[in-house]
Amino acid sequence: MKARSSLWSRAYSRVLFGFVITFVVNVSLRAQAPESPSAAVRKPRARDLNPPSAPRGLVAEVANCHQVELRWIAPADGTGSGPKAYVVRRSDGGESTLSAGRTTFSDANRVSPSTGLTYTVSAVDAGGNLSAASNAVTVTTPPCAGDEQGVGDFEGNLEVSIEDYPDGKSRTLHVLQTNKERLPIQFAGEAPGHLSTGAPVHIKGRLLDGILVVNSGDTDLETLAMAVSSSTSTTTSTSITNNGQFAVNTFGEQKTLVMLVNFQNDAASNHLWHCE
Numbered sequence: 001m002k003a004r005s006s007l008w009s010r011a012y013s014r015v016l017f018g019f020v021i022t023f024v025v026n027v028s029l030r031a032q033a034p035e036s037p038s039a040a041v042r043k044p045r046a047r048d049l050n051p052p053s054a055p056r057g058l059v060a061e062v063a064n065c066h067q068v069e070l071r072w073i074a075p076a077d078g079t080g081s082g083p084k085a086y087v088v089r090r091s092d093g094g095e096s097t098l099s100a101g102r103t104t105f106s107d108a109n110r111v112s113p114s115t116g117l118t119y120t121v122s123a124v125d126a127g128g129n130l131s132a133a134s135n136a137v138t139v140t141t142p143p144c145a146g147d148e149q150g151v152g153d154f155e156g157n158l159e160v161s162i163e164d165y166p167d168g169k170s171r172t173l174h175v176l177q178t179n180k181e182r183l184p185i186q187f188a189g190e191a192p193g194h195l196s197t198g199a200p201v202h203i204k205g206r207l208l209d210g211i212l213v214v215n216s217g218d219t220d221l222e223t224l225a226m227a228v229s230s231s232t233s234t235t236t237s238t239s240i241t242n243n244g245q246f247a248v249n250t251f252g253e254q255k256t257l258v259m260l261v262n263f264q265n266d267a268a269s270n271h272l273w274h275c276e
Contacts, residue, residue, distance in 0.1 A: 051129035052083045055103070055121045060137040063106070065113035067150030068139055070105040072121050075131070083123035087130070091118035091138075097179045098155045098202070099224055108152025109207055116140045149206050154178060155224070158199045176203060176212055183212040192217040200224040 053075035061069045075083060083100040094109060100123070111117070117140070120133040156178035164170045174185040174195065185203070195201075195217075204220040206213045214220050 047127060049127070049129065052123040052125045052131045054132040055083075055086065055123055055134040058119065058121055058134040058137050060119050060139045062139050062141055064148045064150060065141050065144040066111045066148060067106060067108045067152060068111060068117065068119070068141065070107060070119060070121070070137075072103050072134060074100070074103050075123055082125060083131070084126045085124045087122045087124060089120050089122070089133070091116075095180060096153070096155070097124075098153060099200075101224075106150075106152045106204070108150030109154070111141060111150055111152075113141050113144045149208070151204060151206050154183065154203045154205060154207075154212060155201065156183075158195055158197065158201050160195055160197045176201070183207070183210070185212045185214060187217050188213065188215045189217065192221065195221075195223075
């Protein structure tokens with residue numbers, strides 16, 4: 001027994017003082033099925049696949065050589081989730097999207113004089129379902145009698161930025177991002193100070209050489225309660241299981257278990273390690 005203890009003592013004396021063995025265990029939780037009802041497995045919410053009914057009674061009237069006024073009747077039945085926005089389409093490819101809170105539209109977006117235009121309106125619900133088109137109406141804009149300008153409705157998300165100059169001066173730039181294009185905004189007076197990037201807005205203005213001219217930022221610009229078109233995003237990705245349920249995917253999440261085992265030769269305590 002003495003020889004055995006002496007042998008182990010000499011073996012452990014060669015172990016450096018404070019030597020640390022670290023065991024790192026990475027536990028991957030990628031795509032693991034939940035083990036209890038409280039885990040994040042949920043049934044998919046029933047998706048609304050029923051489009052809203054088409055708008056009715058579309059009427060178009062020419063205001064001047066650069067402006068056409070439209071009005072229609074909102075869908076009256078309860079099909080689907082109801083309209084959240086309207087899409088106005090023009091026969092020359094023009095298209096505008098506006099919130100469902102209004103059923104009138106002033107089109108002054110590159111309307112040319114002496115041109116025949118056909119319009120339709122469709123409704124879009126919260127699920128992105130598009131209704132059938134309304135009745136089609138056709139108008140012909142007259143030739144311009146003078147320096148006529150059209151004032152139209154424009155909706156989209158606002159972009160606000162600040163441009164600095166070497167002399168220390170700066171100016172605030174406003175741009176309207178519609179569903180089709182980016183339009184720089186020029187305020188005839190002082191721009192409102194409460195505007196922020198990303199705000200959905202409705203603007204009454206004149207489109208001159210690609211610039212949206214707004215007379216009054218207080219009366220001709222309205223902040224909408226919600227964006228005309230939006231997408232839902234989530235930080236937790238999901239995958240569809242074989243039974244049609246949604247399971248949370250925790251790819252990339254890891255847990256680390258660290259075990260520290262210290263071996264040291266404590267001669268003062270004369271402590272010996274024994275292995276069976």
